[in-house]
Amino acid sequence: MADTAIWNFRQLAQHTLDGFGGIGEGMSIQIAKDGRRILWLAHESAPKNFTAVDVSDPRNPKLVARADLPQMHMRSNSLETVGDILAVAYQTKDPGLQPAGFELFDISTPENPKRISFFDCSAPHSRGVHQLWFADGEYIHMSSGAPDVTPRNPRDDQFYRIIDVKNPSKPVEIGRWWLPGTMEGDSAPAPARHPGVSDTGFRPHNTNVYPERPDRAYLGYIDGGMVILDIADKAHPKMVSRWDYHPPYYGFTHTVVPFFERNLLVVSDECTRAEGADWPKLVWIVDGRSEENPVPIATCPLPPLEDFVRRGGRYGAHNLYENVPKPNNWKSDHIVLATFFNGGLRAYDISNPYQPKEVAYFVPAPPEQAPTGAVQINDVLVDERGIVYTVDRHVGGLYTLEMDF
């Protein structure tokens, strides 16, 4: 069994969340009215919905609330908070099931989240919402299906939707976009499928919008590559550019984070297969000077596949720290923090974007009863204090760290 490997991080604590330590890719900080700093975590899979942890003292995180999912055939892998509102994405295992959509909660008392509303996205061909972005308190940008849209291929069941939640009791869709050719009725031809098991769908994963460019949405479009949308007119998003590097690369573009001041985009893939079957899954540095023509210029270096591939589970890129544009979140346009499943959490200095340099890593020892035999570091968040929160996908729960670089 591998020991914890740690370099230029200091581990402050681990909280296995009382036996439910499988966390997805929703992590969000709330400062409660009483001053407590609450970290909201989305669970990777049923039976748990979300868990709230008091991280005011990151050396001593305390569980404060937890919710169960209403059904076992669903997951709530993504969540965000703005102020005292929590938005949680609900995706069902198969199309046609319920509840599929997102739910808004009033979390003014973190111990007692109260439902405000539910936005229904269920339909015979929809699994609901996989991921949502909620940063400005006004709009939710998400990857979701809908009753009035039918995908030509069931794997393309989710698309980009903008929901106005200014009145959180009555969320209203105000705009949508999908890759032309993916939905019934499109005049464009259907995109060529990726071969065999590498066909993971032409649909968005992360849908990020930042105050520096409120007229842009940055989409990781899974098998469609990276997509930049012009959303100046939210009712009619228009594609600015698409960078599609697969094949020959395997697909599953996950997250796009613009480093605005530096004309750079940081793009992650998601590794979705164990034992290196979809290697390499990378973090890309992209020249964003001309947004119509993004040019990849580097990838973040990783230890060789053979050193991690037999540790168990997945080894490759997944989530990035997204420079979350909310108070109480950290911001850097020089440091990239990325998660790599059994490759742990890794930090890169991209002062020279042509040569990203690894400056820190944290690869915890396999958590007890890890089903894959290895840690599967899934997501990362950094607060304005520089405290790093990272999570295991299956059992390890939450790790709190300090950056020491």
Place this chain on the structure above:
Amino acid sequence: MSLSPFAGAEAPLFGTRQRRARGPRLPVIVVTGFLGAGKTTLIRALLDRPEGANTAVVVNEFGEIGIDQALLRASSDATVLLGQGCLCCEVRSDLQETLRALFIERGRGAVPSFVRVVVETSGLADPGPVLQTFATDRALGGEFHLQALIAVVDAPNGARNLASMPEARKQAALADRIVVTKSDLAEPGETEVLLAALRELSAAPVRFATNGEIAPDFLLDDPLERPDPPAAAAEPHAHTHGLVTFPLILDAPLPWRAFEQAMAVLVALRGADLLRVKGFVAIRECRGPVVVHYVQHVGHRPVELIDWPDADHRSRLVFITRGIGREPIEQLFAAVGALGG
């Protein structure tokens, strides 16, 4: 200022500003000293303490470190694992290759993820080339940072070695810190003679170790981050055998171009005699101090720190030279300062 299209609005001159001189790099502590001075005992005592955990020791021969063979577990033919996450590695060809291999093994998880390296040099080694190994990115400067050069001198023989061996003098003169060992075995008066000889050679802080026991921070901390109480006299040290040590303080910040040019002149004309120059420089374009380190003709990559460590924001350098006094260097910096505008 920067020509890079990716520099951003407020591009730091030397890349990401760092909290400390080593930035994210692995700290390296180089231990020099003559055969029998007590280097091995010192290192072994460090490894036995909690502060010494996760240390990689690099030696010329395993025999030198004198580790109980029963505790060792072979990792590869050149590396053995010790307790406490420590490992010991033998220099097979050259130091650079050994350290590069260790760095790669560490990233792969093939050896424990050590947090520092201690290099034990062979007794007669001139520390100059070792210091240069860490200077440039092409060498090891991208991954490793020379944190401290420690000279170990034993009280019974130290003064005699300093008097007769140029390598011993250079080891002491270049050191960031000096450890005096075996003072309990010295004849009356020998230790005092040794201390006086050291004071003539070096402004570095001196401490005593008994059976290798010494406060670990004296060995491990970056001297720039934790300056010891000034053994560093304000006046140049005596010119014993031509070695000169003096501090240089510059009141006004310089443009980087001016500082760089002054050093270029010095390196071009007297590089071989510029044994070591190290310290903080106040650069006009920078918020924090810039850490510079030159060893003869080679300059380490400058690093800008996020902040000054204290209220004194003047440039503070220590020069260790062969026969170059303070005056011409002060004049040189005054001239480039005046011209560099």
